[in-house]
Amino acid sequence: MALRAEHEIHKRRRSRNVGVGIALAGFVALVFALSVVKINTVGPVEGFDHTPRASALPPQEPAE
Amino acid sequence: MSETHITDFDREAGFGDYFALLKPRVMSLVIFTALVGLIVAPVPVHPVVALCSILFIAIGAGASGALNMWWDADIDAVMKRTAKRPVPSGRVAADEALAIGVALSGLAVVMLALAANLLAAGLLAFTIFFYAVIYSMLLKRSTPQNIVIGGAAGAFPPMIGWAVATGGVSVESALMFALIFMWTPPHFWALALFMKSDYDVAKVPMLTVTHGRRVTRNHVFGYTLSLAPVALGIGFTSIGGPVYLATSAVLNALFLKGAWTVWRRDEPAAEADGYAAERKLFRLSLSYLFLHFGALLVDATLKSFGVELW
Incomplete structure (x- = not known):
C-alpha cells in the first residue's frame, strides 16, 4: 500500500495549529489595542527620573 | 500495533472540538446579557475596553463550560443530548479539558482585572467557581434543587457587565x-x-x-x-x-x-x-x-x- 502524504489527520492537526495561531495573534493585537487605549485615557505618565523634571513636579505657588 | 495507532489518530481533535469545549451556545447568551449589562449602565465605557471585557467574560464562561465537561464526562456520555460532546465522544481527553478550563479561567480573570476592574474580575472568578465547583461538583448529582441554585452562575454575566462600567453593584x-x-x-x-x-x-x-x-x-x-x-x-x-x-x-x-x-x-x-x-x-x-x-x-x-x- 502506498503511503499517502496527506492523511485526513493532517487536516485536523493543521486546523488546530492555524486556530491556535490566529487566537494568539488576536490576543496580542487585543492587548496592544487595550494598552494604547488605557495609556491614552490616563494621559502622560511621568515620575522621578533621577533628575527633577519640571513636568512631573507639583504646580508651584506663584511668587509674591 | 499500527491499528491502535490509527484509531488513536482518528480521535485526534481539530480546533472546532476545542471550541465546542467552551459551550459556544451558552457563551452567546453570556455575551449578550453581559453586553446589555455593560451598555445600560450609566457610565460610558471605551469601545475597546468594552470589547476586551466582554471577550474575557465570554472566555471565563467558556472555561467554566470546559471544567463542567471534564467533571461531567460520565453523565454526558449516557445522555443522548450530550453524548456527542468532545470529551464523551473521545476527541478531547478529559484531563486536556481540565487543563484548558483552568488555564482559560486564570487568563480570563486576570485579563478582566486589567481591562476593567477588580470587582468585575472577582465576580467572574466567583461565577466560574460557582458553576464548576458548587453546581457541577456539589449540587448537580445530589439535589433536585441543582438548577435553582446553579442558575445563579448563569445570572451573573449582566452583573459583571454592569460592574465593568460602574465598578459597583x-x-x-x-x-x-x-x-x-x-x-x-x-x-x-x-x-x-x-x-x-x-x-x-x-x-x-x-x-x-x-x-x-x-x-x-x-x-x-x-x-x-x-x-x-x-x-x-x-x-x-x-x-x-x-x-x-x-x-x-x-x-x-x-x-x-x-x-x-x-x-x-x-x-x-x-x-x-x-x-x-x-x-x-x-x-x-x-x-x-x-x-x-x-x-x-x-x-x-x-x-x-x-x-x-x-
Missing part, C-alpha cells in the same frame, strides 16, 4: 441577576418534562425524577408567577423604559399563560399531544429572556439619542 444589576435567576427553573423544568428519559438514565436528580412530574408542573408555575414581579420591577428602575415595560408585560402574560397550561394538565394529556405545551413553553422561555434584555438595549439606545419618553 446596584439595584439594577441585582434585578438583572434576579431576572435570569428566577427564569432558569421554569426554563429547565419545561425541558426536563419532555426530555424525560435522558436524566433518568444519567441518574441526575432532576425534580421530574425525584418528586415526580406533578410536583415539577407545580414548581414551573410557581416560579413563573414569582418571576413576573421581578421582570416588571426592572421597568421601574433607572434602566427601564416604555419599550421594556411594554415588552415585559406582553412576555410575562404569555409566559404565565403557557405555565398555567403546563400546570393544569396531567401526564396523559401531555403524552397525547407529544408534550406540545411543554415544548412551546421551553421555546417561549428562550425568547422571553432574549427579548427582555433586547428591550433594555432598545431603551438605553433611545435614551442615548435623547429620546425621553418617560
